[in-house]
Amino acid sequence: MSFMDEWVYTDTVKDHFMNPKNILSDPDYKEDGKGMVGSMACGDQMLVALKIENDIVVDLKWKTYGCASAIASTSMMSEMAIGMTLDEAYHLTPEMITDRLGGLPNHKFHCSVLGDKALRAAIDDYLERQGRENTFKKSVAKIICECKGVTDQQIEALVQSEEALSFEQLQEQTGLGTVCGKCKNTAKELFDELLHIYGH
Amino acid sequence: MNSKIVYLDNNATTPVAPEVKEIILETLDIYGNASSMHGPGRLANAAVSHSRKAVASLIGAEPEEIIFTGGGSESNNTVLNLVFSDIFENTGRDRIITTKIEHPSIYETVQTLETKGVKVTLIGVDGKGNLKMDELEEAMGDDVAIVSIMMANNEIGTILDIGEAARIAHSCGALFHTDAVQAVGKIPVDVKALDIDFLSLSGHKLYAQKGIGALFIKKGIPFCPLIHGGHQEAGRRAGTYNNTGIIALGRAAKLAEDQMEQEIPREQALRDDLKERLLATVPDITINGDQEAILPGTLNVSFPGAEGESILLYLDLEGIAVSTGSACATGSLEASYVLLELGLGPELAHSSIRFSLGAYNTQEDVDYVLEKLPPIIKKIREMSTL
Numbered sequence: 001m002s003f004m005d006e007w008v009y010t011d012t013v014k015d016h017f018m019n020p021k022n023i024l025s026d027p028d029y030k031e032d033g034k035g036m037v038g039s040m041a042c043g044d045q046m047l048v049a050l051k052i053e054n055d056i057v058v059d060l061k062w063k064t065y066g067c068a069s070a071i072a073s074t075s076m077m078s079e080m081a082i083g084m085t086l087d088e089a090y091h092l093t094p095e096m097i098t099d100r101l102g103g104l105p106n107h108k109f110h111c112s113v114l115g116d117k118a119l120r121a122a123i124d125d126y127l128e129r130q131g132r133e134n135t136f137k138k139s140v141a142k143i144i145c146e147c148k149g150v151t152d153q154q155i156e157a158l159v160q161s162e163e164a165l166s167f168e169q170l171q172e173q174t175g176l177g178t179v180c181g182k183c184k185n186t187a188k189e190l191f192d193e194l195l196h197i198y199g200h
Numbered sequence: 201m202n203s204k205i206v207y208l209d210n211n212a213t214t215p216v217a218p219e220v221k222e223i224i225l226e227t228l229d230i231y232g233n234a235s236s237m238h239g240p241g242r243l244a245n246a247a248v249s250h251s252r253k254a255v256a257s258l259i260g261a262e263p264e265e266i267i268f269t270g271g272g273s274e275s276n277n278t279v280l281n282l283v284f285s286d287i288f289e290n291t292g293r294d295r296i297i298t299t300k301i302e303h304p305s306i307y308e309t310v311q312t313l314e315t316k317g318v319k320v321t322l323i324g325v326d327g328k329g330n331l332k333m334d335e336l337e338e339a340m341g342d343d344v345a346i347v348s349i350m351m352a353n354n355e356i357g358t359i360l361d362i363g364e365a366a367r368i369a370h371s372c373g374a375l376f377h378t379d380a381v382q383a384v385g386k387i388p389v390d391v392k393a394l395d396i397d398f399l400s401l402s403g404h405k406l407y408a409q410k411g412i413g414a415l416f417i418k419k420g421i422p423f424c425p426l427i428h429g430g431h432q433e434a435g436r437r438a439g440t441y442n443n444t445g446i447i448a449l450g451r452a453a454k455l456a457e458d459q460m461e462q463e464i465p466r467e468q469a470l471r472d473d474l475k476e477r478l479l480a481t482v483p484d485i486t487i488n489g490d491q492e493a494i495l496p497g498t499l500n501v502s503f504p505g506a507e508g509e510s511i512l513l514y515l516d517l518e519g520i521a522v523s524t525g526s527a528c529a530t531g532s533l534e535a536s537y538v539l540l541e542l543g544l545g546p547e548l549a550h551s552s553i554r555f556s557l558g559a560y561n562t563q564e565d566v567d568y569v570l571e572k573l574p575p576i577i578k579k580i581r582e583m584s585t586l
Contacts, residue, residue, distance in 0.1 A: 008513065017510075018517065023583045036585065041546040043507060043527045043535065045585045065584040067509035067526070 009068060010102035016072035021079055024049055024061035031061070033129060035121025038114050039199025044070045048078075048118040052126055055086045062118070069108040070115075073097050077115040090123050090136040092116050117197060144187050147179035152190060159194040167191055204519040206565045210405075210558030211354050211382060211498060212523055216448070217407035217559070223451045224409070224444055234441040235432060244443050251450025258453040259380075259399060260390035261416050267433040268446050271413035272381040273305035275400030276348075278415060278426040278437070279377045280309050283318050283345045285424035293345035293374070295319040299331060299360075301538045302350050306379055310348075319343070327543050328490035329358030336368050344374040351383035351399075355525060355538045355554055356489030357498025359387065363394045370395065375421065381405055381413075385456035386495050387464065397421045403445065407559065408452035412445030459559070467496040467557050474555060474566045475499050481574045486548060488539060497557035500525075500539075502548040505586035506577050511553050514576040520569055525552040 007014055024047070031049035038045035044066035051059035060078045064070050077097050081089045094113045098104045120140075127134045141151040154174060158164035164173055167188055171177060177184040207215065216224075227247060232240030234248045252263045269275045282288070283296055296310055300322045310320045321339045324332050331349060340347075347369035352359045362378050369376040377398035383389055384399075385406030391399055396418065403412035415437075417423050423436055430438035475487060478501060488500040503511060508526030515522055525536030527550060534540075535549035544552075555569070 008516075014517075017513065020583060025582065040550070040585070043546070043550040047585045063583055063585045065505065065586060066507050068513045070507075071510060071583070 009072070009104065012076075012100070012102045013069065013072040013104070016075040016101070017068045020071055020075040022061055022075065022082070024063050026061075029061055031122075033122045033124075033126025035118045035123070035125050037117045037121055037197055038066075040065055042196050042199050043067070044114055046070070046074055046114045046118040048074075048115075048122040050119075050122045050126060052086065057081050057084050057086070057089050060119075062115075064114075066114070067108075069104050072101060073104070074115045074118075076101050077119060081119055086123055086126075087136065090120055091140060092119060113193065114197060144190065145174070145176040145179075145183045147183075148175040150174045150176045150187075155187070155190060156194055159191070159198050159200065162200065164191075165195070165200055204568075206520045206561075206568050208555045208557060208561065208565070208569070209521045209523050210561075211357075211495075211554065211556035213404045213410065214407045214558050215560060216409050217452060217455055219455055220408055220448050220451045224448050227447050228444060230443050230447070232443075234443065235430075244441065247443060247450075248441050248446050251446045251453075254450040254453040254457075255401075255414050256416075258389070258457045259384060259401070259416060260392050262419060264434070265391075265416055265419055267415050267417060267436045268442065268449070269413045269415050269437060270411055270442075272303075272379065272400050272402030272405070273413075274426070275402075275413050275415040276303070276305040276377075276379055277309055279398045279400070280306065280313060280346065280348065281426050282375070282424055283313060284316075285422075287422040287424060288345045291345075293343055295321060295341070295344045296346050296348065297321045297323060297336065297339055297344055297369075297374070298348045299323045299325060299350065300541045301325055301329060301353055301355075302348070303354055303379060303381065306348055306350070307537075323349075325358075325541060329353050329356050329360075329538075329542055330490055330493070331360050331365060333361070333364060333368070336365060340368060340372040340374070342372065344369070344372055346377055347374050348377040348379065351378045351380040351389070352387070352495050353489070353538060354382045355536060356500045356542070357382075357495040357556075358490040359383065359493040359495065361493075362396065366395045366397075382495060385452070385460075386497070388460065391416055391418070403449040403452060406452050406456050408448040409445065412442055412449045414449065463559060464496045467559075467561070470557055470561060470563065470566050471497055471499050471555075473563070474557075474569065475501075477566075477570050478573070481570065482577050488542065488544065488548075488552065495556075497561070499555040499557075500552060501555070502544065502552045503577050503580075504547060504551050505584045506551055506580040507584075508550055508552055510580050511551075511573075511576060514580070515553075515569075515572065518572045518576075520572060523554045523556075525554070526550045 032052045033050045036047040047063045049061045064074045141153045164170035232244035234244035256263045314320045349365045366376040375397045381402040384401040399416035404410040427438045486502045508524030512524045525539045539549035
């Protein structure tokens with residue numbers, strides 16, 4: 001019987017899980033920018049450290065507390081991001097990572113979201129350390145509520161700053177989903193995801 | 201994939217015992233409907249009766265007090281649904297009391313009953329998983345219909361004080377049920393000594409196959425079937441007798457009764473060896489559950505800094521099968537409610553691994569785990585943000 005030969009995830013996920021690439025092991029690693037998202041309490045946390053030269057990611061090291069999908073997607077993300085321009089790296093999406101992994105089960109998708117978030121947090125940190133204006137932030141904003149013009153980044157900022165810890169609070173502060181209401185489901189999913197990512 | 205399998209997930213399900221497999225194959229052609237009067241029917245009926253005696257004997261019951269069901273979940277659902285039956289009509293009893301660490305077939309069933317108007321009280325446990333008896337005592341009242349307390353917890357292995365819980369339930373006139381799916385076959389169970397009214401057990405947790413279980417119903421205790429449509433089981437559970445399943449469960453029950461005395465210390469010794477050597481070789485780990493009153497083969501360990509699903513899958517790649525209380529393995533974002541209820545922080549719950557040893561585990565299996573696991577934990581912790 002060959003049922004046993006089928007593993008939980010794709011061969012690529014398995015390979016990156018068994019032999020994760022670019023793990024941060026040097027305690028004296030001198031990074032140019034560093035970002036951490038998630039929390040141990042939620043079951044996954046990721047740290048990304050970058051070396052940048054001429055706005056190109058020349059090295060990326062990471063650490064992850066998380067499941068197999070989280071380990072594999074961070075490993076894959078690290079391979080993809082090295083050599084990218086800051087602009088390209090900032091626009092790396094979870095879909096791009098999971099595509100390269102040959103897909104993840106639906107309920108595991110959120111594990112891959114942390115990887116690109118940590119990468120973006122590290123680039124934000126780099127630009128801040130350099131005292132440069134962060135023009136990328138606006139470029140990746142996505143409108144969630146068309147009626148009130150609320151973007152995913154506004155929602156993320158409110159969750160990150162703990163100003164909105166319930167969906168009702170979020171609605172009070174932004175008016176999101178209070179007009180036609182058709183964005184409510186999408187917004188609620190994003191909001192729950194963000195609560196998870198920021199460990200609330 | 202590694203061809204070697206070290207199966208340490210016996211609380212999830214057990215392999216079918218060779219003796220049980222043998223009798224299944226021998227009796228597969230007992231096709232008669234055990235309710236029929238003719239020869240083939242009588243043969244099936246004799247086999248069913250034989251099994252009923254074996255199951256009754258394992259838990260100190262009378263054969264007439266046993267009905268066969270489709271498994272532990274059906275047995276549990278049957279008892280909880282009694283709350284709607286004639287038994288409690290005009291008695292003013294419309295409340296169920298159970299614990300916060302029950303199996304989902306109790307936990308989720310009472311949640312569903314709650315939406316239909318049943319009142320539910322959940323009793324907590326201490327840090328080791330022992331029932332808070334004072335909480336139970338305080339919660340009791342004349343409006344309680346059923347008290348349902350598990351005999352042993354599936355995740356941590358803690359054995360609860362069922363005798364005392366039954367006494368408290370009866371002192372208020374409530375009926376007492378125990379989900380003993382994890383206990384029967386592993387530890388001695390005596391329904392008379394414990395004064396239990398209903399007890400659920402499951403075949404696939406004691407080396408029979410899936411899809412067969414039983415419910416003990418104390419003689420004289422009012423009852424009402426969940427599944428209607430036939431006179432089987434003396435009108436207590438409709439449906440043509442599952443000959444093969446019942447025969448298998450009977451054989452497994454006999455096997456458990458015969459072997460328990462030597463099996464308990466054997467499993468305990470393996471479990472203790474695994475525990476002691478893990479504590480000695482893997483730094484910074486915690487053992488969960490009551491280490492005195494515990495199922496002989498269950499060992500639940502938290503490995504802080506290492507996430508449970510990762511541990512499970514690295515072990516799987518080495519051919520070792522375990523389970524975890526981590527959220528990631530279930531697809532939810534919440535870690536095991538049982539471990540959280542014990543007061544473990546989410547980090548410890550996400551990092552937990554349950555080893556459940558069974559009749560076919562050997563010292564060699566334990567040695568293999570101790571060879572493979574410590575480097576896995578080291579590897580995961582090295583890449584962890586801890």
